[in-house]
Amino acid sequence: xxVTVVLGSQWGDEGKGKLVDILSAEVDVxxxxxxxxxxxxxxxxPIGPERVPTTFAFHLLPSGLINPDCxxxxxxxxxxxxPSFFAxxxxxxxxxxxxxxxxxxxDRAQLVFDFHQIVDGLKEVELGGSSxxxxxxxxxxxxxxxxxxxxxxxxxxxxxxxxAQKFRxxxxxxxxxxxxxEYDTEGEIQRYKALAERLRPxxxxxxxxxxxxxxxxxxxxxxxxxxxxxxxxxxxxxxxxSSSTAxxxxxxxxxxxxxxxxxxxxxxxxxxxxxxxxxxxxEQLNDVGVHLQEVGREYGTTTGRRRRCGWLDLAVLKxxxxxxxxxxxxxxxxxxxxxxxEIKVGVAYKVDGKELEGFPADLELLERVEVEYVTLPGWxxxxxxxxxxxxxxxxxxxxxxxxxxxxCVPVEWIGVGPGRESMLRKETASN
Numbered sequence: 244x245x246v247t248v249v250l251g252s253q254w255g256d257e258g259k260g261k262l263v264d265i266l267s268a269e270v271d272v273x274x275x276x277x278x279x280x281x282x283x284x285x286x287x288x289p290i291g292p293e294r295v296p297t298t299f300a301f302h303l304l305p306s307g308l309i310n311p312d313c314x315x316x317x318x319x320x321x322x323x324x325x326p327s328f329f330a331x332x333x334x335x336x337x338x339x340x341x342x343x344x345x346x347x348x349x350d351r352a353q354l355v356f357d358f359h360q361i362v363d364g365l366k367e368v369e370l371g372g373s374s375x376x377x378x379x380x381x382x383x384x385x386x387x388x389x390x391x392x393x394x395x396x397x398x399x400x401x402x403x404x405x406x407a408q409k410f411r412x413x414x415x416x417x418x419x420x421x422x423x424x425e426y427d428t429e430g431e432i433q434r435y436k437a438l439a440e441r442l443r444p445x446x447x448x449x450x451x452x453x454x455x456x457x458x459x460x461x462x463x464x465x466x467x468x469x470x471x472x473x474x475x476x477x478x479x480x481x482x483x484x485s486s487s488t489a490x491x492x493x494x495x496x497x498x499x500x501x502x503x504x505x506x507x508x509x510x511x512x513x514x515x516x517x518x519x520x521x522x523x524x525x526e527q528l529n530d531v532g533v534h535l536q537e538v539g540r541e542y543g544t545t546t547g548r549r550r551r552c553g554w555l556d557l558a559v560l561k562x563x564x565x566x567x568x569x570x571x572x573x574x575x576x577x578x579x580x581x582x583x584x585e586i587k588v589g590v591a592y593k594v595d596g597k598e599l600e601g602f603p604a605d606l607e608l609l610e611r612v613e614v615e616y617v618t619l620p621g622w623x624x625x626x627x628x629x630x631x632x633x634x635x636x637x638x639x640x641x642x643x644x645x646x647x648x649x650x651c652v653p654v655e656w657i658g659v660g661p662g663r664e665s666m667l668r669k670e671t672a673s674n
C-alpha cells in the first residue's frame with residue numbers, strides 16, 4: 244500500500260515532525276487529516292548552499308513541505324484559519340522554503356474565523372475551574388459549528404454574497420449565545436473577499452487529488468496532529484481536542500478507505516508529557532519532572548506553555564496500541580534520559596489493589612489509580628552523537644527492548660538529539 248501514517252501515541256508533542264521530515268524525503272504527498280493550527284511541529288534542517296541549520300515551526304501546514312519535491316495537502320477533516328495559513332506560508336517562504344505549486348487545501352475543509360478564537364476564550368472563562376486548557380485558536384468552536392451544521396467551508400468563500408449572508412447569521416448567533424463581544428463583522432466579510440482570491444489557486448477537490456495520487460503509484464504520507472490521548476472519543480475526555488486524532492480520523496479526514504493504509508507508525512516520547520488540564524498518572528512534580536522539562540526543552544511550539552512531565556506510561560501506550568494498531572514505533576528524545584541514574588516506567592494501573600484491564604474512561608477513577616512501576620538502570624552517558632542502534636549503551640538498549648517486549652511493537656526509529664541527523668533506524672521485520 245502506498246499510504247504511510249504517522250500518529251502521536253500519547254498526549255501530543257512527541258516529535259512527529261522530525262519523523263515526517265525524514266520520511267517526506269521518500270514520498271510524493273504529505274497530508275494533514277485533522278486538527279488545525281493548534282498543532283505544533285518544530286523541524287531543524289540545513290538550508291541553502293551553505294547548509295545553515297534552520298528551525299522551521301509548522302502549525303497548520305504539512306511538515307513534509309520541508310522536502311522540495313513533496314506536495315502538501317490539507318484535507319477535509321482539518322479546520323483552517325486562512326490568515327494563519329498565509330502567515331505560516333509567508334514565514335516559511337521568507338526562511339528560504341519555496342512552496343510554490345506544491346501546497347493545496349481541500350474545498351471541503353471547515354473555516355476557523357477570529358470570532359471562533361474569541362468564543363474559545365469565552366468558553367474557557369465560562370468553564371472557570373474546569374478549564375480544559377485549550378490553545379484558544381478557535382479549533383473547538385469551529386468543530387462545534389461543523390457538528391451542528393452551522394459552519395462555513397472553503398468552497399463557500401467563492402460565492403461572496405452567499406458567504407456574507409451566512410457569515411452574518413453565524414456571528415449573530417454567537418452574539419446571542421455569549422453577549423455582544425467586540426467584533427467587526429462587515430470588516431471581516433471584506434477581508435475574506437480579498438483572502439478568497441489569494442486562496443483560490445490553492446483549493447482542490449482533495450478526495451480526487453489524493454485518490455489520483457494513489458492510483459498513479461505516488462507515495463502518500465499522512466501526518467497526524469495532536470495524539471491518541473487527545474482524541475475526542477478515546478482520549479481523557481473532556482481534556483481533549485475536538486477532532487479524531489486516531490487512525491479513524493485519517494480515513495474520515497482524507498476520504499480514503501482503511502484498506503489503502505499500509506503502515507502506521509506511532510511516535511512515542513521516551514517519557515510522558517502533556518499540556519493543559521486533566522489527570523496525568525505518571526506526572527512527576529519533583530526534581531525528575533523539572534529535569535525532564537528543562538533538559539527536554541518542554542515548551543509548546545504553538546503556545547510556549549510549559550509541558551507537564553512524567554515517566555513513560557505503558558498503560559497509556561497499550562490503550563493507544565489497541566486503537567491505532569501501530570506497526571512500529573518511533574521512540575523520541577531518548578537522550579533526555581542520559582543523566583538519570585535510574586528510570587521508572589509505569590506498567591499498570593491499580594485501584595484498591597486490583598489491576599485495571601484497560602485505560603479508564605472515568606476521570607474520577609483515573610485520578611485514583613496507583614501506578615505500578617518497574618525501575619530500570621540508567622546509562623549515565625551522552626548518546627547524542629551516536630549513529631547506530633548497536634552503538635547505544637547496554638542499559639539504553641535494555642530500555643528500548645523493555646518497551647518493545649511489553650507492548651509487542653518493534654521500535655524502528657530512535658531520536659537521540661534535536662537535529663534531522665539525530666535519528667537512528669533500527670532493523671525490524673517491517674523494514
